[in-house]
Amino acid sequence: MLKSKLKWNFTYNDEMQHDFFFDDIDLSPLTSKLLWRRNITDSESAERFLFPSLDHLHDPFLMEGMKESVERVRQAIKKEENILVFGDYDADGVSATSVMVEALREAGADCDFYIPNRFTEGYGPNEEAFRKAKENGIDVIITVDTGIAAVHEAEVAKELGMDLIITDHHEVQEELPAAYAIIHPKASASYPFQELAGVGVAFKFAQALLGRFPKEFLDLVVIGTIADLVPLKDENRVLASFGLKAISQSPRPGIQALKKICGIDGDCNEETIGFQVGPRINAVGRLQDASPAVDLLLTREPEEAEGLAKLIDQLNKERQKIVSDIAEEAEKILEADESGENDSVIVVAKPGWNPGVLGIVASRLVGRFDRPAIVLGIDEETGEAKGSARSIDAFDLFVNCMKIRGIFKHFGGHAQAAGMTLKIENINELRRELNRLAAEQLTPDDFTQSIDIENTIDIEMLSLKQLEEIDKLSPFGMGNPKPIFHIEHAPKEIRQIGSKQNHLKFQFNKSGTQLDGIAFGMGELYRDISPSSKVEAIGELGINEWNGRKKLQIMIKDIRIAEWQLFDYRGSKYLEKKLAGSNLNNHAALTFEGADSTPFGMDVLDKHTIMNEKDRNLSGLVVLDLPARLDDLAEIIRKVQPEKIYACYRLDDSAFFEKLPTREDFKWFYGMLMKHKTFELSRDASKLASYKGWSKDTLEFISQVFFELDFVRIENGLISLHPSPSKKDLNDSDTYQLKQRKLQVEKKLYYSNYQELKSWFDQYMEQVDLAVKEEVTYGL
Template sequence: MLQSKANWQFKQLGNNKRLINELTGITPVVGELLVQRGITTAEAANQFLSPDIKNLHNPINITSIEKAAERVKQAISMNEKILVFGDYDADGVSSTTVMLKALEELGADCDYYIPNRFTEGYGPNEAAFREAQKNGYKVIITVDNGIAAVHEASIAKQLGIDLIITDHHEVQTELPDAYAILHPKCSPDYPFDELAGVGVAFKFAEQLLGYFPKHLLDLVAIGTIADMVPLVDENRIFAYYGLHALTITKNPGIRALKAVCKIEGNVTEEDVGFLIGPRLNAVGRLQDADLAVQLLMTDDPILAEEMAAEVQGINVRRQEIVNQIVKEADAMVNGKPDGVIIVAKAGWNEGVLGIVASKLVRKYDRPAIVLTEKQGTGEVKGSARSIPAFDLFKNCMKIRELFTHFGGHSQAAGMTMPAENVALIQENLNEFIHEELTEDDFKQAIEINAMLQLTDVNEVLVDEINRLAPFGMNNPKPVFAIKEIPADARQIGAKKNHLKLLFKEDDVQVEGIGFSMGDLHAYITPHTPLTVVGELGINEWNGNRKAQIVLQDMKIDDWQLYDQRGKKKTELLPHPNEVVVVLANEAQPVHLNASQITYETDIAELQKIDVLYIYDLPTNEDRLKEIIQKTEPKNIHACFTIENSTYLTAFPTREEFIWFYALVRKRKMIDLKQEMQIIMNAKGWTKERIIFISKVFFELGFVKIENGVVHVNSNPVKKDLSESPSYQERLNQIQIEKDLYYSNYEQLKSWFENCMNRVERPKEEVTNGL
């Protein structure tokens, strides 16, 4: 039995028969997936499966967008300078590019400014605004930031700058006094409030240009997918058409970026989320983000290739820095944290702290705040990531006064605070988290859409599921469960750190691949069903396409037998809860972290356990049966070895007993000290065989033995050979070795199952006797 690492949550089944009847060409599985996403009508299903640009909302419904557009057009007509104030992540960089391209198309006198993460931090700042005023800027348009810039908005007003804020981040208690705020969450008449920063910038660009700027959709896809906003409603349409735009893009910068990412063919959401987005983010994490904007803005293919190569180098350096900080932070955590993880150290690169926090969350299933000390200020600054069950934004806002700066979402935030407040913040957050969550909430949760039969899994189903793409927040890639006995299981990879399974049924073959799950190979036992959960996909190799499941977790519900018989060294597997070791004698070493019992331990003292390691064979099978029945182990490790096997030593036949007894009766007495070798030579017997036969006859009263001399008993009582204790003990030992040591795996497992089911094995019939 193997526990899953995550909480498995099966989605409720919905009634999709009517929907399937109304739609042609969809499988029952896909119909169920649509219902689980709240899609219950044919019209909604068609809109979801075939997103249409016509279903995008009119930007006119965003509060103040007309006012903002009129001000920008006025600035253009009066030749006033306009500054686009961006952000240094992929959403911010793509937002900046969208706004710049729209303004340039309108003939604006414009430029952009992205604050340096290390010297200025996130969002607008007074110094930058004052510098902009000195340089003659009359209008500042923020993209992907600004909703928390209360102080900076007042400064802009004092400086005579009209500040237009376009943002999508969480709205805080006080709104900035800006010329205009374009924010879906501040727009009661706008039907969708989950746009990314680039989505808001695109809406403003559309309003400014007076037409739908389809040529900017490749940029919209990058920011929308990379910022992990819910891929539903407008975001789904942006991602759907934007990925196609990325596939056929003529933007030299994006083409060069695709080349260094080795992206060929159709661009997918995984390409953006794991390849394009991280590289654009890397620039702003290690230096100012100007290079990323310049890459997306350039029209020169040669220059684009040079800049893309530089971006690639920065990303490699970013990965090295992250790995080092993770190693140091992990050492600080030093075990299983109780509540919220907070680690801080001078010298850590603040640009990558969000990535470090994410890695700590994945490892420890706890929210993590990773901070670096700001030299000479007495403050620390960093990023936070959370677990799904804990709203980090809401809980940090309860103690907002302890932060110098704070902003973000429920699952991610950025912050600055006085160093002396760190302990108090951790104390408060720990109190909040333990009030809200149970122990199960700390485990990662996997939502499973359906249990599939192996015969359900094929290329057709995978292609049908892909009609639900692009996948992302609020439209996750479906996860399925399959319960089967694997035909093959092995570790793969240079370090054997990946797990590969093969499931077979009739003509159906499905492979399972578990990345970084190689350690679970040791827990797989023969003929035992596994329940695996994961995403379905297609594995293409040398032109062959096969359906596969990419594993996320695994569990085993049945009890398991681990066959370690005859091994010189027992493989100790870390099982949860208690481990009990059965030993034949007290002298043997005790298994680590285990209770120790022997075959003489009082049965009444035993309790149910998870794991039972059996190091030595019993002298009585019934005794082992009693222990199994009392402890009801979920996992049994058979670890016994035999040095001198009774089973492999030939048992004297009935004829051999008769021959030896006839010899004694004829001779009346035999001095074994003198005649042992003669008998051994004559019969080809071993010394031990002759001694055993003599002992059996002695125990039955057929002979007397004095000083190695065997005397016949003239009036023996007729008895069966099995009445001899030595004879019976040897038969018993043979049966024990046969059942428990020389049996094959299936026979041994059946023996233990009979113990658990309290099924008694039939008594052995007497086969030898006089």
């Protein structure tokens, strides 16, 4: 057996096993089921999903506050008033700022942008920035991707005589700011879609202001929409789909320079945005003022763009190093913590940690410890701690932190991610209260990361055409996850790959279909997978294209083996090498011949010890030598029920190739004695053995069996018939029985092939399927 690291959640049920088709759309049953899983159950919905259209976008004026905001901006343009775009420092905020600035300038506005410094100002609008804006002659402030919690700052703007227009998409809190206008999907009951990114809201404002669809901004919209992890459905799916096409062909010098520095040669997809473009833009605001990122997206000069792209790439490399160092420090703090105070929710803090990267560190801690994590940087001069939080599916950070809102000086975010500022003396209370809330709400099972599996597939049913059809469901992301599939098959080949041998590559073959499997970071499992075991793997299907050749591939997320495993190392002279790297925790070495040492210092146990121990619960056995009887080993297997058996025995003195004499052989030898009366073993054995084609050992064996049965007497090597032998069977001889048992043992346990040996063990296993042991959830 091999247990999975994740909790596998099979999201399909028997209702979905029948073929499911859409009228008028030519789709395979598999693709149809994937759409059904996404609540797309009719042809019209399927058509809209598979073929996004700009016509599917909603009228921006359906959003409350839009009409008033557009009128106010047009009034500002007419009066030549100054407008300030107040943005955020992440990829969504940067792209939203760029969209808003370009739209305002195209409309004829006199505008500039401002993004607060994460380190000196924190998140969102602040009073000092607003007062400086007023000093600089600003009449209208438009926030993008921020501002919905700026209750105090809205009052400041009103006091200073500036009109504040808030465009945002973050969670609406208890009190709305008293702004001139608020454009927010979740604060607008009349708007059909509430999950736009900050840049999506800015784009809708640009469309309303310009009075046309501004397709030239789509290359910016896609950055924030994908990087901010909003659900890629409805309007977001349309904007992301057309945005990916736009950014792939974008004429913007900044986009071209950024793609070049990322090494993006062809078209962009959601992964290049999410893992290459987005992180680099995010890196700027994590380490310094984010303005260079906006400048990169707005510039029209190729040379300036190239210089800014290089700067941003260098900042990203610095960010990666800082994240790695802080994550290592945080892990050491947690590993050394024996207080139990971080049992349910991790809260870790230290002076000097860069607040700009703590969200990434928190994500790493969630992945490592399977707990919600809050990571705080302490500023001893101000007496405050600033940081970020990430959570697990079962724990809503926003809801639970709002229950203790008074602990924070500033707080905002979503169910799975948040940012906060609090006094240093409140850190312990934060840890204590969140752990209390988590203990009340969560079960031990909630702390195991789960993964949704959309379908179990048969390898022979896969084809390039099928995978290309599944790709029509892209772009994938939040709300439309890339499908995770389940396969179950014995691999034809498993090998370690990578410079450090830290990855695995599988090759599965069935009925002429080959599927390659790549499992990154799982190289250490190589010695724990028997080459002939049936492997269950879950992962993302794709097409690997190399030198013009396309191959089916699954990017493996997790693996498990439901059945017990046999590792066949029989006859090996290099046992230590074979076992090196194997997980031998809770394993014991089994000996029948009294071996007293084993590789790696495992406990050496004999049959008596194993059968009489009650407390020891072994998960595996390393069998060092052969038993005298098959039943001896069978009894142990019945009792232990090992998940793994390593057959590591050798034979230096085999009886298998010495043929067991037949009853006719025994009759012939007895008849020869009756005829000659005596036989001198030492003198005539070689001659007789040669005549009959026996070995000398065979002749001695027959003689010993007859002697034990009292058929003959042996005195000084002279064999003679017993004058009055009793009637006995050959099986009454201990020597005959011992020979039979030895031959049986060698035949079953040593000279059998792999499948024969496994079948012999199988009959003593209870065969409890691991998949039954692990929780499996069905239904939507």
